[in-house]
Amino acid sequence: MLVLIVGITGNVGQKLVEPLRKRGAQVRGLARHKSKMNSDNLLALESFHDMEAWHDVPAIRKALRGVDTVICAYGPVPELVLEGQLLLVRLMEEQGISRFIPAAWNLDWTALDWGDIVYYDLFLATQRQLAVSPTIKPLYVFIGFFAETFFSLPSLGVFNPATHGVWDSNDGAPRAEFWGTGDEKWQITTEQEAAEFTAALVCDQSRQSGRYRYCSWEYSIKEIAAVYEKEKGIAVRLEPQGTLDDLKAIAAADQHELGLSRFWEWMGYTYQIHHMSGKALMTTRDDNLYPEVKKVGLGQFLREYPEI
């Protein structure tokens, strides 16, 4: 099977190469900057195709030739989620390619309503377009938060209190801002496990479309702090911010003041609202679908990243 990874130079794209190859797939890459590829990954590819940007139609057409499955690993940028993916899908249809893993690896947005988390509106719109396509067969993967994003590891996403997230490593004196009781669960997955699960799904030819859900850990912030304290022997300062209703009020005020065009500045609140209320939580999971995808414990993950 020949798999094309579009946006292969990103965090997720690069992590997919080895898990796909070890399951017997040939991997082709398409991205803007070949120099960003890890050299082992580059050598392992069937081929690498350069593109100018997401709207480089000739490059995309060329990269799609002979491909069985397309994984879109574009980064979290609105124009890539909607326009970039719709163009990619249009060109897949042209070449009769149907099997598609859209960029997701998100909180579970399938029960969300339009406007709940505005960035996810773009995924809902893309999903609707794919659903009415007579040819495209999408396989969506939901994973909650990436662990790397939840803990705001450098260049792997940010969800710290400055962006209305939770965890602040604070130079070795960690603290966490939370809303509600602190017993609400967070669903978190490492990028590597998300890539392993996705690769297993892609290489399982019996799976032609559908929604799949995987998560490494489901812990409250109090439980995360307890694991942290046990692993590192350092206390975590837990800082309650108010109730869910307080959070909704502050989010609504910020949204009203800053508007949609500055959604990145207030969106963190809305992730928290819909995670806490359960509307963006995965209620069923496929963690056991591929037993070879091994879970790394939170303690081990924390040991691997002394900067957290």
Ligand SMILES: NC(=O)c1ccc[n+]([C@@H]2O[C@H](COP(=O)([O-])OP(=O)(O)OC[C@H]3O[C@@H](n4cnc5c(N)ncnc54)[C@H](OP(=O)(O)O)[C@@H]3O)[C@@H](O)[C@H]2O)c1
């Ligand atoms: N649940 C979570 O906590 C969470 C957190 C982060 C991301 N995600 C999801 O994970 C997926 C992948 O994210 P990531 O962190 O791997 O992304 P990333 O590292 O930021 O980038 C992925 C790819 O997008 C490419 N790209 C960026 N702008 C482009 C453009 N204008 N035209 C063409 N290509 C462009 C990048 O190319 P260059 O290398 O050339 O820049 C790179 O190959 C996204 O779908 C996102 O929704 C989820």
